[in-house]
Amino acid sequence: MFGYIVRRLIAGFLVIVATSVAVFALFFYGPSNPGQVVCQATSPRCPPERVADYNQTLGYNDPVTEQYVVWAKGLFTGRDIQFGSTTIDCPAPCLGISYYTREPVSELLKERYPATLSLAVGAAIIFLPLGVVLGSVAARKRGTSTDRLMVGSSLIIYSIPYYLLALMSYLYLVIIWGIFPQPEYNPFTENPWAWVSGLLLPWLVLGLAFSTQYARFSRGSMVESLSEDYVRTARAKGLTQRVVLIKHALRAAIVPVITIFGLDFASLLAGTVFTEFVFNIDGIGVQALNSIQDQNFPIISATALIVAVFVVVCNLAVDILYSVIDPRVRLT
Amino acid sequence: MSSPVEDVTRPAGDEPFLVVDDLTVKFPTHDGIVHAVSGLSYSVEMGKTLGIVGESGSGKSVSSMAVVGLHDAKRTEISGSIRVGGTEIIGLSETRMRRLRGNEVAMIFQDALAALHPFYRVGAQLAEGYLAHHPDATKREAHDKGVAMLDRVGIPQPDQRARDFPHQFSGGMRQRAMIAMALVNDPRLLFADEPTTALDVTVQAQILDLLQDLQRDFGSAIVFITHDLGVIAEMADDVLVMYGGRAVEVGTCRAVLSRPQMPYTWGLLESIPEAQTDPTLPLLPIPGTPPSLLHPPTGCPFHPRCRFTGEVPGDLCERELPDLIPGIEGGEHLRRCHLRNAHEVLSNAAAKKSKVGRHGPS
Numbered sequence: 001m002f003g004y005i006v007r008r009l010i011a012g013f014l015v016i017v018a019t020s021v022a023v024f025a026l027f028f029y030g031p032s033n034p035g036q037v038v039c040q041a042t043s044p045r046c047p048p049e050r051v052a053d054y055n056q057t058l059g060y061n062d063p064v065t066e067q068y069v070v071w072a073k074g075l076f077t078g079r080d081i082q083f084g085s086t087t088i089d090c091p092a093p094c095l096g097i098s099y100y101t102r103e104p105v106s107e108l109l110k111e112r113y114p115a116t117l118s119l120a121v122g123a124a125i126i127f128l129p130l131g132v133v134l135g136s137v138a139a140r141k142r143g144t145s146t147d148r149l150m151v152g153s154s155l156i157i158y159s160i161p162y163y164l165l166a167l168m169s170y171l172y173l174v175i176i177w178g179i180f181p182q183p184e185y186n187p188f189t190e191n192p193w194a195w196v197s198g199l200l201l202p203w204l205v206l207g208l209a210f211s212t213q214y215a216r217f218s219r220g221s222m223v224e225s226l227s228e229d230y231v232r233t234a235r236a237k238g239l240t241q242r243v244v245l246i247k248h249a250l251r252a253a254i255v256p257v258i259t260i261f262g263l264d265f266a267s268l269l270a271g272t273v274f275t276e277f278v279f280n281i282d283g284i285g286v287q288a289l290n291s292i293q294d295q296n297f298p299i300i301s302a303t304a305l306i307v308a309v310f311v312v313v314c315n316l317a318v319d320i321l322y323s324v325i326d327p328r329v330r331l332t
Numbered sequence: 333m334s335s336p337v338e339d340v341t342r343p344a345g346d347e348p349f350l351v352v353d354d355l356t357v358k359f360p361t362h363d364g365i366v367h368a369v370s371g372l373s374y375s376v377e378m379g380k381t382l383g384i385v386g387e388s389g390s391g392k393s394v395s396s397m398a399v400v401g402l403h404d405a406k407r408t409e410i411s412g413s414i415r416v417g418g419t420e421i422i423g424l425s426e427t428r429m430r431r432l433r434g435n436e437v438a439m440i441f442q443d444a445l446a447a448l449h450p451f452y453r454v455g456a457q458l459a460e461g462y463l464a465h466h467p468d469a470t471k472r473e474a475h476d477k478g479v480a481m482l483d484r485v486g487i488p489q490p491d492q493r494a495r496d497f498p499h500q501f502s503g504g505m506r507q508r509a510m511i512a513m514a515l516v517n518d519p520r521l522l523f524a525d526e527p528t529t530a531l532d533v534t535v536q537a538q539i540l541d542l543l544q545d546l547q548r549d550f551g552s553a554i555v556f557i558t559h560d561l562g563v564i565a566e567m568a569d570d571v572l573v574m575y576g577g578r579a580v581e582v583g584t585c586r587a588v589l590s591r592p593q594m595p596y597t598w599g600l601l602e603s604i605p606e607a608q609t610d611p612t613l614p615l616l617p618i619p620g621t622p623p624s625l626l627h628p629p630t631g632c633p634f635h636p637r638c639r640f641t642g643e644v645p646g647d648l649c650e651r652e653l654p655d656l657i658p659g660i661e662g663g664e665h666l667r668r669c670h671l672r673n674a675h676e677v678l679s680n681a682a683a684k685k686s687k688v689g690r691h692g693p694s
Binding site for chain 1: 400402406407426430431432433434435438439441443446447448449450451460461464465497499513
């Protein structure tokens with residue numbers, strides 16, 4: 001078990017390195033010009049000499065490999081970054097300095113991250129139980145009108161483009177009917193109540209949208225599990241309906257659902273662009289989107305790195321959870 | 333509550349412990365109604381074993397699952413009467429049925445690896461069954477009872493093995509654990525649905541011995557479902573042969589196996605290879621395939637595969653379903669066949685066959 005985790009962590013580390021190399025390569029071999037971006041962020045007039053000066057001091061003229069090493073080293077030790085004549089200290093873990101605000105990217109992420117994390121966790125708390133319960137009920141009532149209603153309505157919600165769902169619920173529930181307050185992010189540590197009320201609508205919308213897939217997926221998994229011999233055995237033992245369904249059928253049906261959840265949760269942690277955008281929550285999704293438009297490379301590379309880390313961690317967590325749920329799974 | 337082992341009394345009215353009367357099980361599907369079991373009647377006394385023989389789809393498992401109440405009521409139409417210890421269980425509420433299942437009536441399933449839950453320890457699965465019917469028992473007591481049952485079915489170091497998961501058991505051990513689980517509440521009626529089919533012959537013999545042992549100790553009535561006539565010969569007191577969802581021959585084990593009076597039973601027996609015969613001779617199968625339960629054949633369900641329809645005057649076999657009645661020898665031996673002198677015809681055919689040797693299709 002321990003050896004397995006160590007090996008998986010090493011493999012995960014390699015995935016993260018590969019991701020950062022890929023992002024670096026895409027940026028530097030693409031039509032990018034950081035000097036131009038940095039210069040335009042400060043003044044409207046950018047003579048070519050100033051652009052060249054910025055590129056020179058940022059090290060953009062060095063070989064890509066060297067730049068990558070400098071960047072990677074800065075992650076662990078911190079480094080100084082020169083913008084023309086000014087030098088900015090970037091403490092470890094240094095992910096670079098924003099070309100626009102000249103703040104360390106790690107600071108920006110620290111600022112933005114709690115909002116994204118709050119969105120992801122709150123939505124997951126809604127969609128996972130909701131999807132699994134709806135799916136299990138539909139599976140239990142398979143072939144009845146309850147089942148058809150559930151499958152049909154989840155399909156309808158699933159087929160609405162997400163941005164439309166988010167926009168419409170914002171328009172009606174907040175602006176026209178005023179059922180929900182204006183969505184906003186308030187740190188949980190400062191005011192838990194404001195945190196909940198500000199994020200409630202985004203949670204519900206995101207949760208509803210995700211729950212449809214989980215309902216359909218859990219239903220399929222549960223239908224299969226209900227036809228297993230061991231569920232028949234459980235009934236033959238004279239266990240109550242509830243114990244048969246939850247302890248015997250659902251416990252087995254949940255395993256494949258967890259796999260999907262691991263991947264979905266990782267992608268939620270990487271930012272939910274539409275949700276953040278529509279509900280005006282300053283998370284890293286919107287930030288990443290903006291930095292792509294602005295060619296703000298340090299933020300792009302940092303976001304890619306974080307996504308890679310989450311995918312690796314969530315996958316490992318899922319595999320460990322597997323072995324906890326299913327004793328036949330041996331992590332070796 | 334389970335009854336003590338000694339308390340093996342006949343139910344009121346001097347009726348056998350299990351009486352199945354005119355049981356019909358139908359599954360409505362999109363394609364039509366599947367007639368899985370039609371007009372099946374049998375009874376089993378305490379301490380006796382009834383063997384139900386038939387090929388896949390003959391209705392042997394479906395009829396047994398009806399007795400244990402394992403069919404989904406919404407997807408199954410069950411009619412007729414099933415009395416367990418004098419209690420009519422068709423139409424019984426789910427709550428009362430649940431109290432019966434695993435307690436008075438237990439079932440051993442075929443593939444123990446699939447039938448035991450892969451996520452729970454064997455001991456916990458036994459204890460769970462005990463607790464379901466002994467709500468006042470502590471977890472400790474239930475666990476000890478489980479371990480005692482594992483010991484009883486011959487699992488070495490039962491207290492350690494109780495902590496294992498099913499996949500850590502060997503095939504024979506798993507089947508023993510399955511049996512232990514079925515017997516944990518001292519059921520008075522035990523259904524064994526092909527309990528030895530997935531096992532090799534040595535282990536199979538051990539399991540059959542174990543079941544006979546346990547039956548002597550517990551005095552339960554056993555319904556033994558199998559397609560293996562050798563197993564039936566060893567285990568059963570009475571035999572019921574099923575074909576196309578109906579009983580086609582019923583009688584004592586000896587009578588049915590040695591003097592079959594229905595061409596299907598005869599065909600089953602003839603298809604068994606014997607140790608003495610020339611091993612190069614081809615086996616003698618029953619031609620054709622099992623009947624469709626969706627569109628059962630008219631008349632006798634076996635007539636499309638029967639070699640002896642020519643012996644019956646007219647097209648009686650195609651037109652009319654024979655009744656399950658005693659043959660000309662009378663007695664308790666019933667068969668569903670239009671052949672009046674079935675035994676004579678069949679033994680003549682057997683004699684002719686052994687004179688000429690086995691002529692299979694070459």
